[in-house]
Amino acid sequence: MTTAASAAHLSPLPEQDGTAARARQVTKAYGAGETRVTALDAVDVDIERGRFTAIMGPSGSGKSTLMHCLAGLDTVSEGRIWIGDTEITGLRDKQLTKLRRDKIGFIFQAFNLLPTLNAVENITLPMDIAGRKPDQAWLQQVIDTVGLSDRLKHRPGQLSGGQQQRVAVARALAARPEIIFGDEPTGNLDSRSGAEVLGFLRRSVDELGQTIVMVTHDPVAAGHADRVLFLADGAIVDEMHNPTADSVLTRMRRFDGKRTS
């Protein structure tokens, strides 16, 4: 993994096999002139395939913006982004929608599920939308993995917060996307439920080979990742491999100190 600008941004190809998503010189700015605010400042990121990446940073560091741009939910001001070997910068809404549908899974902090659909309907929704039949064996495996077999016919309103997030995880996994983005997926959960959900994410990477990118401000959550990227003021300032909750916390403290100094 390298955060340095390489010659890669000059040519869209070749695609390295080990990269699920890439960003090159991505800048995101709001407003213009005097009032211009730069949320992302020439960021280069490579997300490795089959690994669990956490993006950390204080509020306003641009971590959510980075995720939204990587996932094709937001547009960039400058720079280029690839999901797999598809460049998404410059895609029209229709193609972006199709890309999100077919290649990306999402887990949001809250309001992940449609209240009118039951658990299994929510899980298969992306495939429904795409008009694809879910792979039943795979679906069963995912459902078993997140432990929802006995809750499939329940509506979200009848599930606890932890169960709802597990349904969201299952939905993200069921379509076998190239990459799953989580936006504070455990932010609204108590620590036990949160640990449970993070455990599933970890297992899906280890056992199912899934690629996951998760934005979080919780060092414990980041501790489950393979790698943590630290963002500050719209730029990647550091990264850590095989982190633990403690090491992340330490790094964050130093980070706070640096900021206040």
Next chain:
Amino acid sequence: MLLKTSLRSFFAHKWRLVLSLLAVVLSVAFVAGTLVFYNTATSTFDKLFASTASDLAVSRAEDEIADGAPGRVPTIPVGTVAKVAAEPGVKAAIGQVMTSDATLVDPATNKVVGPTTGAPTLTGNWTDTPRNSVEITSGHAPQGADQLVLDADTAEKAHLGLGSKVRIITDANHDFTLSGIATFRTTNPGAALAFLDTATAQRVLLGTEAYTSVEVFGDGTRTNEQLKAAALADLGGDFQAKTAAEQKKENSDDVGSFLNFMKYAMLGFAVLAAGVGGFLIVNTFSMLVTQRTREIGLLRAIGGSRSQVNRSVLTEGLILGVLGSTLGIGAGLGLALGMIQLMKAVGMNLDASLEVTWTVPVVSYAVGVLVTLFAAFVPARRASRITPMAALLDHAAPVEPRANRIRTAVGSLVTAVGAVALVLAASSSGATGGLLIGLGVLATLVGAVVLGPLLVSGLLRLLGGALPALFGPAGRLAQRNVMRNPRRTGSTAAALMIGLAVVVGASVITSSMVSSATAQIEKSVGADYIVGGGRTPIPAAAAEAVERTPGVDHITRQKEVPAELTTPDGARTKTDLIAADPNFTRDFRLPVASGTAEGVFNGGLSVDQEFADAHHLKVGDPIAVAYGEGRTQTVPVAAVLATGNQLFDGSFFTGIGTVSTGLNGQLPGDSTLFAGASAGADEGAVLADLEKALESYPQLMVKDQAGYKDMIKSQVDQLLSMVYGLLGLTIVVAVLGVVNTLALSVIERTREIGLLRAIGLSRRQLRRVVRLESVVIALFGAVLGSALGLAWGVTARSVLADNGLNVLTVPTGTVVTVLVGSVVIGLFAALVPAFRAARMNVLAAIASD
């Protein structure tokens, strides 16, 4: 404080209230417009009558029975003028000839000049009175036997100028040359006026040297009442006199009854639309209250009382009602102007200055404010029940209405009562039937509205599978969304249901009317042709022309003779006797229950079964017939006719010979002619020949049986399209309701939409979801409406079976149109909400609270 929160809240949600406001504005505009139009029309006529009435009009005393006979013009002797003029206090007494029984025709085109319906065509003598309604603006007054003056509006419409030929058709044709054009001094509501010189008017219009009235103008020394008393004392009982005030009142009453009918019909439909708008407002306020649950919880937590919360919602309703009514009154003035233009287009001129009385704002505000307050009542009560805990809950889930069981019970009960009433009504008739059907219609309507939400869930659960199967994931999402809040879906659909139920019900009745009439014609009419029309009797020459037409085997003359019948039980009945030739039995098959049809036209009289039962009559019983002016006769009952045929029910048939004896030979002209074709004649060719023979009588109309049926159908259709037109407003408001529900639910579901878009729902799929929801709601309303309308129509038809509606026709075409139309309505209503949903920014939607 409260008012301030209400105002703030009202304006904070102004975009969500826009459609509610529009619904109030539309309904109130219709109410205000109708009232202003009515006032303006009434005042136009009042001004006209006030400006033209003489101080005293002396005419022949009314005869209660004989007046109103077609072609009858009561006259007074010429000498009356001098007698009245000699009275003290009289400045001028002018003999007037005026009749509405002449037809004006342009001989160049053979087209009728002047209005053919509504306003009258008045033909009379040109006089110079101190208060002429018209003045000659070009040419000169009529002089001599061939000159005529026409009013400017009529001349312009008929493209006639000085020197043009004008024909007056009475019993015979009289041709004139236009010598002058007269212009109204006030607004002419649409009557045509034609003037001849006095001698010619007497000769052509009255056939005798006489006047129809003496118009008296006082010199100011006596009141009109004094003039009246003096004139009557002098002239005796054969005369009557009407003061200016009495003339004005009489004229206004005539016009007023027509305008009143129009007013109440339109107000009825306006109030219906306002009621439908109420559903829309209920939905809006319910949604606003749900969305503000946390806010209201907070208000309660910091010490707001239940009644304060309740009042704050009601106050918002009040603001909506007042604002909507105010705008509605403004729009109503515009609408009134539009209606005046519309009336002008159909030949009724009204004052351009609108007449706004105090009733306009009072009634308008009452309708607008009451509807909104009433609609806000339930949401306000629901808001007041929100606990302070709601402020603390993270996601205040909409409280599921717990009253479902009560709702089911009440709804089922009311519907059952309605259904029973309808079933009972179907097997009864007359006043009982009418009462039962009224109850049944009301109860089934209320029942359907109350049960609506349950029916929505039931129906969608039952048929819901079809949606995902047909439309994939969009279908499933739409189905679930519609079912999410059955109460909202139910009331949105109910709004549409009401209008469509009336459409279908009215259409069942009218199509049954047409098919019943057609069946009755086929069953009872043997005549091949019918000649009628015009407001005057058929000229003798025209009847002869028909009789002479080759291929016509025979004709039957029919006359209408006003009479009063006195049955042996002493009861008196006023009616128009239908007097016809004995040939009548060749042209019609009378449903004779007892007696003979031949006897009726040879010295007897027929009564229908109902009349016979009511007065214990049987064949041979004598009936005393009074024709007025002292003429009486005794005629025996020759036949009792079975009821159930619109053509004959309530009619009394007799022979022309009989009536002629009774009237001392003073027979009125023919009102209708029937003709039979000779055996072997080409009926189409004969019809063409008849049309040619009657060419110079454009006021007359000749039809064969098929043409006659078409005419009935087109008359009924005209009635129906009026009902449809008035229902248009209700349906527009209901469609606004669908748009409103969709738009608000799109706003309400912002986060869901963001989520769906994030996980890959395309804009097109999203639009489809909204469209499907809309179509499902509209279709549901249409299905319920059609079912209700059919139930009402079928029942009403069977109640009216005894009144001649003996054939039931279900207008399949209309029902199919309603159903297909509702799909179109659904697609249309979804246009903007779907567009807005698809345009939502995904990120903003996810982040929204």
